[in-house]
Amino acid sequence: MKKETKFKVKRPIIMRLMLWIGVPLLIVYMTVLILNYIWSKKAALEQTKEYLVELTSHHAAELNSQFIQISEAPISIADVLQTLKKPTSEELCSLVSKKMENNPNIFGMAVAFEPYWFSKYKKLFSPYVCIVNENLEISDLADSYNYLTKDWYSIPKLLNSSYWTEPYFDVGGGNILMCTFSTPIHLKGKFIGITTADISLEDLKSHMKNVRIMAGYTFIISRNGTFIYHPNKDYIMCESIFSLAEEYNFPYMREFGKDMIKGNQGVVAFNDLITGAKQWLVYTSIPSCQWSFAAVIPEEDVLASVNAMIMRQSSIMFIGLLIIILVIMWAGFGITNPIRKLVYLAQKLATGNLDVKMENIKGKDEIHELAQVFNKMVVDLKQHIKDLTAATKAKESVESELRIARQIQESLLPRVFPPFPERKEFDLYAKNIPAKDVAGDFYDFFFIDKYKLVIIIADVSGKGVSAGLFMAVTRTLLKIVCEKGVGPAEALEKANIVLCKDNDACMFTTLFIAIYDVKSGKFQYTNAGHNPPIILSKDGSYRFLKGFKDMALGIDESHKFKESETILDIGDSLILYTDGVTEATSPDNNLYGEEKFIKILTSNVSSPIESIMDKVEQDLQSFQEGQQFDDITMLFLRRNI
Numbered sequence: 001m002k003k004e005t006k007f008k009v010k011r012p013i014i015m016r017l018m019l020w021i022g023v024p025l026l027i028v029y030m031t032v033l034i035l036n037y038i039w040s041k042k043a044a045l046e047q048t049k050e051y052l053v054e055l056t057s058h059h060a061a062e063l064n065s066q067f068i069q070i071s072e073a074p075i076s077i078a079d080v081l082q083t084l085k086k087p088t089s090e091e092l093c094s095l096v097s098k099k100m101e102n103n104p105n106i107f108g109m110a111v112a113f114e115p116y117w118f119s120k121y122k123k124l125f126s127p128y129v130c131i132v133n134e135n136l137e138i139s140d141l142a143d144s145y146n147y148l149t150k151d152w153y154s155i156p157k158l159l160n161s162s163y164w165t166e167p168y169f170d171v172g173g174g175n176i177l178m179c180t181f182s183t184p185i186h187l188k189g190k191f192i193g194i195t196t197a198d199i200s201l202e203d204l205k206s207h208m209k210n211v212r213i214m215a216g217y218t219f220i221i222s223r224n225g226t227f228i229y230h231p232n233k234d235y236i237m238c239e240s241i242f243s244l245a246e247e248y249n250f251p252y253m254r255e256f257g258k259d260m261i262k263g264n265q266g267v268v269a270f271n272d273l274i275t276g277a278k279q280w281l282v283y284t285s286i287p288s289c290q291w292s293f294a295a296v297i298p299e300e301d302v303l304a305s306v307n308a309m310i311m312r313q314s315s316i317m318f319i320g321l322l323i324i325i326l327v328i329m330w331a332g333f334g335i336t337n338p339i340r341k342l343v344y345l346a347q348k349l350a351t352g353n354l355d356v357k358m359e360n361i362k363g364k365d366e367i368h369e370l371a372q373v374f375n376k377m378v379v380d381l382k383q384h385i386k387d388l389t390a391a392t393k394a395k396e397s398v399e400s401e402l403r404i405a406r407q408i409q410e411s412l413l414p415r416v417f418p419p420f421p422e423r424k425e426f427d428l429y430a431k432n433i434p435a436k437d438v439a440g441d442f443y444d445f446f447f448i449d450k451y452k453l454v455i456i457i458a459d460v461s462g463k464g465v466s467a468g469l470f471m472a473v474t475r476t477l478l479k480i481v482c483e484k485g486v487g488p489a490e491a492l493e494k495a496n497i498v499l500c501k502d503n504d505a506c507m508f509t510t511l512f513i514a515i516y517d518v519k520s521g522k523f524q525y526t527n528a529g530h531n532p533p534i535i536l537s538k539d540g541s542y543r544f545l546k547g548f549k550d551m552a553l554g555i556d557e558s559h560k561f562k563e564s565e566t567i568l569d570i571g572d573s574l575i576l577y578t579d580g581v582t583e584a585t586s587p588d589n590n591l592y593g594e595e596k597f598i599k600i601l602t603s604n605v606s607s608p609i610e611s612i613m614d615k616v617e618q619d620l621q622s623f624q625e626g627q628q629f630d631d632i633t634m635l636f637l638r639r640n641i
Contacts (some may be wrong), residue, residue: 216297440467441633500557508554538571580632
């Protein structure tokens with residue numbers, strides 16, 4: 001008795017929890033800490049994003065300012081040529097040289113005229129001034145190539161507006177990688193030529209090496225996504241953001257590449273294509289040339305300050321939680337003693353001892369209520385075991401009857417194969433695999449004279465005992481109505497009239513019936529709403545037997561069925577099946593379908609029909625993974641001679 005006194009509870013559990021743990025304080029503390037953690041992290045991330053966007057926009061604005069200064073030089077030359085009389089070549093070269101001296105970012109400038117405009121004795125004329133060994137050198141582009149076909153000349157002429165070209169190697173001009181700004185020249189409303197300004201990609205590269213955004217790197221792409229600048233030299237002019245997306249199978253890069261060439265601004269996170277490390281991409285447009293400037297920063301650098309703040313808060317949270325856990329453990333030791341006794345009794349109950357009882361639990365708290373529930377559970381469990389024993393006996397009786405019903409049903413179907421061993425004209429094999437103990441599918445075949453073989457396959461609506469009974473009635477009816485001189489359509493009409501009468505359960509069956517002449521290979525058939533049979537030729541080709549959209553049996557007793565006929569050539573096979581084959585369903589709700597069924601048939605066309613059917617069954621079992629939903633029935637017939 002002394003041993004049991006330690007399980008007594010002297011005060012309600014709710015009071016002890018309120019006293020030891022301080023629920024209100026815990027809830028307030030945790031709520032404030034969690035909300036502060038979420039809000040602080042969100043605010044820090046937003047602040048970091050804004051800083052990166054602002055920094056990237058600043059560098060892009062500096063580049064844009066340089067490009068605007070570069071574009072102003074050829075525009076001013078075009079304005080001068082529109083207002084002055086035709087200059088001499090010396091005056092033109094002097095004007096271009098002065099513009100070059102005032103803008104050190106320009107590598108070269110040219111003025112290209114329409115054929116015979118500058119001189120009636122020379123078709124093309126285009127003075128070009130560029131920097132060579134830190135000195136200005138003057139040449140005529142017309143001596144090197146036909147500039148009329150170049151993008152920097154033809155596109156602004158066609159658009160009648162200024163234009164930045166894609167990067168290119170200027171053979172015969174600067175002989176370097178460059179980009180060109182072109183603007184058209186008009187005199188009295190008439191187009192007379194183009195004035196240009198070139199920037200060297202090497203100069204741009206030197207400038208970009210000094211641009212650093214945190215610990216990341218920067219790059220520039222053109223309006224088409226081509227890399228104009230990138231730390232990896234192999235990418236410049238050889239790769240685009242879209243080609244890398246295809247090479248590394250990274251569709252997400254293609255999406256933000258599209259956003260960049262649209263001139264948008266954004267911040268996205270992605271995994272590095274090579275190392276897989278998490279990176280942040282910050283990009284913005286360079287409006288003057290429609291390029292896009294971007295920076296790639298390792299996420300660990302972006303989140304460095306955020307993580308430091310989170311670590312400080314997490315440390316505080318951890319210490320607080322540790323204190324709370326210690327308090328809970330202290331409180332738990334005072335609560336668990338009576339529960340231990342309950343655990344001990346539950347263990348004895350698990351061994352089969354139904355005479356246990358929780359006693360000597362005083363007070364009016366939850367432990368006392370739990371003891372009362374436990375004692376009631378023991379009483380209820382005794383009664384439940386008695387009820388379960390009776391139910392198990394009843395279930396075993398029903399299962400025994402179902403097994404007998406299945407055995408009876410199997411005895412109704414032909415089970416011996418080959419069914420007519422003395423017949424060499426054909427091979428025939430069939431199989432019925434029920435979804436439940438009793439199936440609704442059935443098949444049958446029998447001779448009505450020496451050479452006429454009746455072949456039947458059917459699928460009754462529903463499954464189980466009701467479908468099995470309707471199947472037995474239908475099979476018996478067909479045995480009666482199929483006689484010599486009666487065609488398949490007439491036989492079905494007779495059976496349909498009987499099945500429609502007193503059909504209060506509204507059962508119906510789809511059915512295919514054929515009368516096959518084993519001597520000639522000809523057969524007549526009628527399809528009452530069943531799956532279309534397949535004729536499988538010995539060369540692996542196949543065709544579906546045409547149907548007439550006749551309805552199933554048991555629906556309309558006045559329905560008139562149609563019939564057709566065809567020839568089964570030597571070596572051809574007739575494939576009959578129910579929808580349990582093509583509508584077999586995998587655990588992820590995909591249908592087996594006709595395509596997979598036909599693939600097995602055609603790939604094994606030279607095998608015996610029994611072997612083909614076994615392979616279909618194995619594939620269906622593997623596809624459904626043992627979860628068969630519908631009855632499966634197949635009947636294969638192959639003409640031998």
